[in-house]
Amino acid sequence: MPELIINGPAGRIEARYHHEPANDSPIALILHPHPQFGGTMNNQVVYSLYYTFAQRGFSVLRFNFRGVGRSQGFWDGGPGELADAASALDWLQMVKPDAKYCWIAGVSFGTWIAMQLLMRRPEIDGFICVAPPSNLYDFSFLAPCPSSGLMVNGDKDRVVPSASVAELTAKLKTQRGIKIDHEVIPGANHFFEDKTEDLEKVVGGYLDMRLAKAIQDRENQKEREKEREAARERERQREREEAASGPAADADDGDDE
Template sequence: MPEVIFNGPAGRIEGRYHHNKTPNAPVALVLHPHPQFGGTMNNSVTLALFQTFLERGFSVMRFNFRGVGRSQGTFDSGIGELSDAASALDWLQAQNPDAGQCWIGGFSFGAWIAMQVLMRRPEIEGFISVAPQANMYDFSFLAPCPSSGLILNGGADQVAPQADVQKLVERLKTQKGITIEHLTIESANHFFEKQLNELVDTVGGYLDKRLAQAPEKG
């Protein structure tokens, strides 16, 4: 997978990028979990999301937030990481100016950052939010949620408990014209350690459905 280095607000950012040569191929950005708890772009869930987008014809990128791997800078409690993600999306779009769709995905801390990017970038048409920590992070900025997407969590997740995710989903579902699909893999923990294949199948099925509904863009 080609390595890319691009400039971010705190210095160089390290990423991995797969380019789809099909004209108007959709683009997707995938965000990893918390840097201070071992989160990197090579996290297994992050990799699974990346691969699922790749297999469906996306030009897709994952990257290390500031201070992780070869990315410069230091952890900034989500504020700087949001800027990193915005820079990554700028880079991705510059490589794909004719992209038919723009998506964002994130896992845990990355899901929180991804949803903030979603609020700031109206071109994002869909999202995949895996195990958002609605018990720990404030998602009240999603008022209203601008795009339809999938929220996926594990039924045995003690880091992002099911009850808190459900409250978030119920709040988002009240918004007109937006469809939030909420799916639970019952036996999965926060890291989906024994259910990665099920996660891939679930996310892939959702993407297949949304891509089939998308109008042709020429």
């Protein structure tokens, strides 16, 4: 887990990166909670997500927003932090240009930034939102939400009520082809104190399900492509047979007589 410095729009961005050697390993970017309330890339929930993705063969990047830790710059209220996230994703995609999947995850404030980045980057295949502050920030820009994903919160969260997250999830579920899952972890507060293992099980289970589906979809796509190619070959064979038995072939038969 080597320390990493990325060039960002406000200067240096401090990060940590887990690298998978496979050229096509999937990638994931993790965004931390609100910088002005103690949020950093070393937050226990951020690390839990980082570890959960890494366990499943992802190359994973987490970083400090501007003004946090050794990252340069100053708190910008959202736009600057979104630019930081975009730069981090650029770096991750540069390192892993052949990644087969791209995911993004956020914790609290980080989910608001993550979902804005999701709207701007069509290559993102899925998302994990932990304790999304749907009662504090406007998520109406998710119209429509371009990818399926998971919303997770605790039933003891006094910052973000479960009902607020459920309402956001319900709005997003109405969009065709997009499936948003919502999981509530019993006994968990906004910081998931003593509940990170439960969080890892929920997020890990969801990732396992999505990855298995993606593999199956790829296999199905290969089978469909084989069937299409077989149909094209049958058509080419039919055309060859018709050409061989056409007027030119009849003329040749007449010459032989």
